[in-house]
Amino acid sequence: MGGAFIFDHLRTPRGRGKPDGALHEVTPLRLATTVLGALRDRSLPDTGLVDDVIFGVVMPIGEQGQCLPRIAALAAGYAETVAGVQVNRFCASGLEAVNMGAAKVMAGQADMVICGGVESMSRVPILSDGGAWGADPAVARATQFVPQGISADLIAARWGYDRAALDGLAAQSHARAARAWAEGRFAGSVVPVCDGLGEVLLDRDETVRPGTTAEDLAALRPSFAAMGAAGFDRIALTRYPDLAAIPHLHHAGNSSGMVDGAAAVLIGSLEAGAATGLRPRARVRAFAEIGSEPTIMLTAPAAAAEKALRRAGMTARDIDLYEVNEAFAAVALRFMQALDLDPAIVNVNGGAIAMGHPLGATGAMILGTALDELERTGKATALVTLCVGAGMGVATIIERV
Numbered sequence: 001m002g003g004a005f006i007f008d009h010l011r012t013p014r015g016r017g018k019p020d021g022a023l024h025e026v027t028p029l030r031l032a033t034t035v036l037g038a039l040r041d042r043s044l045p046d047t048g049l050v051d052d053v054i055f056g057v058v059m060p061i062g063e064q065g066q067c068l069p070r071i072a073a074l075a076a077g078y079a080e081t082v083a084g085v086q087v088n089r090f091c092a093s094g095l096e097a098v099n100m101g102a103a104k105v106m107a108g109q110a111d112m113v114i115c116g117g118v119e120s121m122s123r124v125p126i127l128s129d130g131g132a133w134g135a136d137p138a139v140a141r142a143t144q145f146v147p148q149g150i151s152a153d154l155i156a157a158r159w160g161y162d163r164a165a166l167d168g169l170a171a172q173s174h175a176r177a178a179r180a181w182a183e184g185r186f187a188g189s190v191v192p193v194c195d196g197l198g199e200v201l202l203d204r205d206e207t208v209r210p211g212t213t214a215e216d217l218a219a220l221r222p223s224f225a226a227m228g229a230a231g232f233d234r235i236a237l238t239r240y241p242d243l244a245a246i247p248h249l250h251h252a253g254n255s256s257g258m259v260d261g262a263a264a265v266l267i268g269s270l271e272a273g274a275a276t277g278l279r280p281r282a283r284v285r286a287f288a289e290i291g292s293e294p295t296i297m298l299t300a301p302a303a304a305a306e307k308a309l310r311r312a313g314m315t316a317r318d319i320d321l322y323e324v325n326e327a328f329a330a331v332a333l334r335f336m337q338a339l340d341l342d343p344a345i346v347n348v349n350g351g352a353i354a355m356g357h358p359l360g361a362t363g364a365m366i367l368g369t370a371l372d373e374l375e376r377t378g379k380a381t382a383l384v385t386l387c388v389g390a391g392m393g394v395a396t397i398i399e400r401v
Contacts (some may be wrong), residue, residue, distance in 0.1 A: 002269050004102035005280035008043040009116075009265040009368035012193050014205045014356040017121030017258035021064065022202040024260070026193055028057075028064045028120040031262040032072035038191040040076060041112065049276055050269075051110040054101050056093025056117030056360035057151035059124045064360075068118065088360075089289075090389035091327060093117055094263060095363025095396055101267050102284040102396075112268035112276075114318040117360035121258040126359070133390060140360050144239050145294045146232040148389065149224035151297040152250045152328035154243075158296070159334055163249045164190050166329035167217040170254035170353045173257070173326055177350025178210035184374060185349055189368055199208045201237050205355040207257045222248035223255065239295045254329040259356030263364035282371050285381070286312035292391040298331050300386040300393025302338035307381065308395040316341065319380035322365040325386040326351035335385070348373060362386065367396060374400045 012034055015023030023031070026068055032055065053071040066336050070084025089096040089176035093115035104110035132139045136145070146154075156166065180186060181204055192203035225248040233246045266278075273280055292300035309315060316339045324335045324346060336346055349369055352362060363386055370382035385395040 002106060002108060004105040004267050004284040005270060005273060005401065006282045006284065006371060007266045007268060007273050007278040007280055008039060009263070009371065010038050010189055010191050011263035012111055012261045013190050013202045013359055014207065014259040014261040015202050016206045017260050019122060021122045021260060022121040022206050023193055024261070028199065029068060029075060029122065030071055031193065031260065031271045032118045032132060033076040034112065034191055034193055035116065035236050035262045035264040036072055036076035036078065039266060040078065042277060043266055044276065046276065048081055049272060050078065050082045050112050050114055053082060053084040053114045054097040055086050056088065056097045056363065058088055058093050058119060058359035059126065059129045060086055060089060061129050062124050062167070064120065064124050072182060080105050089392065089394065091325065091357065091359055092363050092386040092388045092394035093360045093395050094365065095367060095384060095386055098265055098267065098364055098367055099287040099394065099396055104346060105267055105269055111272040114132070114264050114266055116262065116264040118262035119358040119360040121126060121358060122260050125358060126258060127302045144396050146236050146295055147224070147227055149250055150228055150232045150236055151295065151347065153224055153246050153248050154240065155298060155330040155334050156249050157243050157246050158240065159337065161330050161333050163218065164214065165216040165333060166254045169329045169332060170217055171212050171214045172351045173347065173353040174209050174212040176348060177205065177208045177354035180349035181208065181311060182359045185372065186337045189372055207259060207356050208354045217253040218280070220251040220253045223251045224248050227275050236295055237241060244344040250328050250330065256327050256352035256357035259366070261358035261361050263361045263368060265367060280401045282400050285399045287396040289392065289394045292393060294391035297389065297391045298327060298387040299334055301331065301335045301387050301395065304383050304393030304395035305339060305383055306398050309363050310342065312397050319381050319383045320345065321348065321370055321373055321382040322346045323370045323382065323384045325357065325362055325366060326353040327357060327387050329353065332386050363394070371398060
C-alpha cells in the first residue's frame with residue numbers, strides 16, 4: 001500500500017446563502033465546474049489521469065442531484081474516462097470525500113482523484129431533502145432527536161460556556177478571517193466566480209465582518225429558545241437529567257452562516273504526480289470517523305481527532321495547527337477544552353462563524369486552509385475535523401512535504 005499525497009487545492013469564495021447573496025444566480029453545477037476548471041488549468045494538463053471526482057453534497061436533490069460530480073467533470077471539459085460520485089455525511093461530507101479518495105489511492109485502487117464538495121444553500125435550502133430522522137415521529141422519539149441549535153446550547157450548558165465566551169469566540173473568528181484576507185493568505189487558493197459574460201460576481205468571502213466585537217454580538221437575540229420551549233429542551237433534558245435547564249445562548253452571530261461555495265482537492269500517488277509533473281505539497285497521514293451520542297450530537301470532533309491521532313501514532317501535542325468547523329461557537333470551545341489546546345493554533349484564519357459553512361464543501365475548504373497555513377508558517381502537521389449531524393465526527397491529519 002502506498003501513500004496519498006495532496007498536489008493542489010482550490011475553492012470558490014463563499015457567498016451569502018440567501019436570494020440576495022452574490023452567488024445566488026450561480027447553479028451548483030457551475031460552482032463545481034468553476035473549481036474543476038481552475039484546477040485543470042493550473043495542475044492537470046491531462047485530465048485523463050484522473051480516475052474519479054468525489055464530491056460531498058448534503059442536499060443531493062434538484063439542481064444538486066443526478067450525480068453532480070460526474071456531470072460537472074464533463075461540463076468542465078474533463079476526459080470522458082473520469083468518473084464521478086457524490087457522498088453525504090452531513091456537514092463533514094467534503095472531508096469524507098477527501099478521506100475516501102485518499103483511501104482509494106492508499107489501497108492502490110486509484111492513481112489520482114479529485115475530492116471536495118459543493119453546496120448552494122441559496123438555491124437548495126437546508127433540510128430540503130427530508131429524511132426520517134427529524135420528520136418521522138417514531139424515529140425522532142427513538143433517537144431523542146433535537147435540532148442542532150438545541151444541541152449547541154446543551155453543550156454550552158453542560159460545560160459552562162456563557163454568552164460572553166461564545167460571542168468572544170465569534171468576534172475572534174471575524175477578526176482572524178478579516179486579517180487573513182487583508183494579508184492575502186487566501187489569494188493563491190480562491191477562484192473568483194464569474195457570470196456568463198465573464199464579469200466577476202464574487203472574489204472574496206461575502207459574510208466576513210471586520211470590526212465585529214463581542215459587544216455588538218451581545219445585542220442579538222438567541223435563535224433557539226422557541227424551539228426549546230416547544231418541547232426540544234424537555235427531550236434533551238431527559239438524556240441529561242443532571243441539568244436543571246438549558247439556557248439559550250447561540251444566535252445568528254455565534255453560529256455558522258449558510259453560504260454557497262465549492263472546493264476541490266487533487267490527491268494522488270507519487271507516481272501519478274510525477275507523471276503529471278506535480279510536486280506533492282502534503283501527504284494524508286491518517287483519518288478517522290466516529291459515532292457519538294446523537295442528542296448532544298456535536299461533541300464528536302474530539303473523539304474523531306483522538307482516533308485519528310492513535311492511527312497515526314501521534315498525540316495532540318504533535319499537531320502544529322488545528323481546523324475545527326465552527327458550526328456553533330460551543331463546538332469549537334468544547335473541542336479545544338477536550339484536547340487541552342492552545343487557542344492560538346486553532347482556526348488561526350477564522351472559521352465558519354465568519355466565512356460560512358457550505359455544507360458539502362466545508363471539509364475540503366478547511367483542509368486547504370490548513371495546508372496553506374502550514375506552508376505559510378513553515379510548520380509540519382495539521383488536523384482537520386468537523387462535527388456531524390446525528391452524532392458523528394470526522395478527522396484528517398495531513399503532513400507537509
